[in-house]
Amino acid sequence: MNLDLVLNGARRSVEIDPGESLMEVLRRLGCKSVHNGCDDGYCGSCAVLLDGRAVNACLVFAARAAECRVDTVEGLAREGLLHPVQRALLDLGAVQCGFCTPGMVITALDLLERNPRPTEADVRRALAGNYCRCTGYVKPVEAILAAAAELREEAE
Amino acid sequence: MSLTGITAYLRPQTLEEAYSCLGSGALAVAGGTDVIRHTHAGVTTLVDLGALPLRYIREGQGFAVGANATLTDLLEHPGLGAHLDGVIAAMLRGVGSPLLRNAATIGGHLARRRYSDIVPLLLALGAGVTVYEGAERTLPLDRFYGESPGRSRAIITEVQIPAAGRDTAAAFLKFARTAFDFALLNCAVLVRRDGTGRVTECRIVVGETPALGAAVPAAEEALRGAPLGPTAIAAAAEAAAAAVAFGSDHRASADHRRALCRAGVRRCLEEAHRRLEVR
Numbered sequence: 001m002n003l004d005l006v007l008n009g010a011r012r013s014v015e016i017d018p019g020e021s022l023m024e025v026l027r028r029l030g031c032k033s034v035h036n037g038c039d040d041g042y043c044g045s046c047a048v049l050l051d052g053r054a055v056n057a058c059l060v061f062a063a064r065a066a067e068c069r070v071d072t073v074e075g076l077a078r079e080g081l082l083h084p085v086q087r088a089l090l091d092l093g094a095v096q097c098g099f100c101t102p103g104m105v106i107t108a109l110d111l112l113e114r115n116p117r118p119t120e121a122d123v124r125r126a127l128a129g130n131y132c133r134c135t136g137y138v139k140p141v142e143a144i145l146a147a148a149a150e151l152r153e154e155a156e
Numbered sequence: 157m158s159l160t161g162i163t164a165y166l167r168p169q170t171l172e173e174a175y176s177c178l179g180s181g182a183l184a185v186a187g188g189t190d191v192i193r194h195t196h197a198g199v200t201t202l203v204d205l206g207a208l209p210l211r212y213i214r215e216g217q218g219f220a221v222g223a224n225a226t227l228t229d230l231l232e233h234p235g236l237g238a239h240l241d242g243v244i245a246a247m248l249r250g251v252g253s254p255l256l257r258n259a260a261t262i263g264g265h266l267a268r269r270r271y272s273d274i275v276p277l278l279l280a281l282g283a284g285v286t287v288y289e290g291a292e293r294t295l296p297l298d299r300f301y302g303e304s305p306g307r308s309r310a311i312i313t314e315v316q317i318p319a320a321g322r323d324t325a326a327a328f329l330k331f332a333r334t335a336f337d338f339a340l341l342n343c344a345v346l347v348r349r350d351g352t353g354r355v356t357e358c359r360i361v362v363g364e365t366p367a368l369g370a371a372v373p374a375a376e377e378a379l380r381g382a383p384l385g386p387t388a389i390a391a392a393a394e395a396a397a398a399a400v401a402f403g404s405d406h407r408a409s410a411d412h413r414r415a416l417c418r419a420g421v422r423r424c425l426e427e428a429h430r431r432l433e434v435r
Contacts, residue, residue: 001164001165017158017162018162018163018164018165018202019158019159019160019161019162019165019202020158020159021157021158021192024158039157040157040193041189041193041252041255041256044253044255047255050258050259053226053228053258054254054255054258055255055258055259056189056255056256056259058157058192059157059188059189059192059193059256059259060187060188060189060192060259061165061185061188061192061202061204063165063167063202063204064185064188064204064206066167107254107255110254110258114232125249125254126254128253128254128335128336129252129253129254129255129256130253130255
C-alpha cells in the first residue's frame with residue numbers, strides 16, 4: 001500500500017507493507033537518526049514527533065501516519081545551524097556513545113513545546129522512556145535545561 | 157515491531173463502516189502500541205479506529221472521554237487531572253513512559269483486558285463505558301468486563317467518569333519493580349461518608365492478582381456503615397486479603413500478592429481518609 005506523509009516539512013510518498021512499523025519505514029527513507037534499540041517500546045531510541053507529539057516509532061503502524069506530520073532529528077537544523085537542543089547537548093558534553101541522543105532530542109522538543117520553563121524534575125520525568133545505557137543522564141538533563149533557557153531568550 | 161502476514165490496513169471514517177470491517181480475520185487497532193508488539197494468529201486485516209471522531213474529553217456532570225483520547229490527553233486535561241485530588245493523573249504517570257502515553261489510547265487500553273492500573277481505578281470511580289455493536293449502549297465498566305469475554309466485535313466509543321462531591325475521596329496505589337513497570341498488584345478505593353463520619357458508599361478494587369482488577373465485596377461490607385478510622389480500615393484490609401483468590405506467576409507468588417493486598421488496601425483507605433480530613 002501507499003503512504004503519503006509530511007516528513008520533516010516535505011511531502012513524501014512511499015510504498016509500505018500494511019503491518020510495518022513507522023520506524024522501519026523512516027529508516028528506509030534515510031532517516032537513520034531513528035535508531036532501532038529494542039523494537040519493543042522500552043528504550044525510546046526511535047522517538048519521533050508524530051503531529052507534534054513524541055512517540056516510539058517502533059510502536060506505531062506506519063499506515064497510521066497517513067497525512068500526518070512526522071519530524072525526525074534530520075529536519076531540525078536551520079541553514080546549517082543546529083537546533084538549540086542539539087547545540088546544548090553537544091556543547092555540554094551530554095553525548096557518550098550517542099545512540100540514545102536523537103530520541104532524547106525528540107523527547108526534549110515535546111517537553112519544551114508544552115513547558116518552556118521545566119524544572120529538573122520535569123526533565124527527568126519527561127526522559128523516563130529514553131534509556132541511556134552509558135547511564136549518562138546527568139549531562140542530558142543539564143543540557144535540556146540550558147536549551148530551555150536559550151529558547152526562552154530567543155523568544156523574548 | 158512490524159507485523160507480518162497483514163494484507164490490508166483500513167481506516168474507516170464512521171462507526172458503522174468500522175463495525176462492518178471487523179469480520180473474521182480482522183483486528184481493531186486504536187493507538188496500536190499493544191497490537192504491534194504481538195503476533196495475532198489468523199489476522200490479515202487491521203482496522204484502524206483512529207479516524208473516528210472520538211478524540212475528546214467533555215467536562216459536565218463528571219467527564220465523558222472519547223475512546224481515541226490518548227493517555228497523555230487524560231493526564232494533561234486540567235479538570236480530569238485535578239479530579240478527586242489528582243488521583244487519575246497520579247496513576248497515569250506510572251503507566252508506561254511519556255512516549256507510550258502519547259500514542260496509547262484509553263479505548264485501546266480498556267479493550268486489551270489485561271495488565272492494567274487504569275481499570276482498577278476506573279472501577280473504583282464507578283466508571284461507565286459506551287460500546288457500539290450496530291447500535292450504541294452504555295453500561296457500567298464492571299458489567300462490561302463481566303460479559304463478552306474473548307474477541308468481540310464491540311467497539312468501545314466512550315468512557316464516563318462520574319462527578320464526586322466533597323464528601324467523597326479516592327486513592328490508588330501500585331506495587332511494581334520499577335516506576336512504570338506492570339504492577340505486581342494494585343489497589344484502588346473510593347469512600348464516601350456522611351456528616352457523622354460513617355461510610356455510606358465505598359468501592360475497594362484489587363488488580364493484577366494477577367487477574368484484571370475487580371471489586372472485593374467482602375472488604376466493602378467490612379467498611380460500609382462503620383466510622384471511617386483505623387479499626388474499620390484494618391478490618392477491610394484483612395477482609396480483602398482473605399477474600400481475593402490470588403495466583404502466582406513470573407511476577408509474584410500468591411502469598412506475596414496477599415501480603416501486598418493487605419498493605420495496599422490499608423494504605424489506600426488511609427490516604428482516602430486523610431484526603432477527607434483536610435477538606
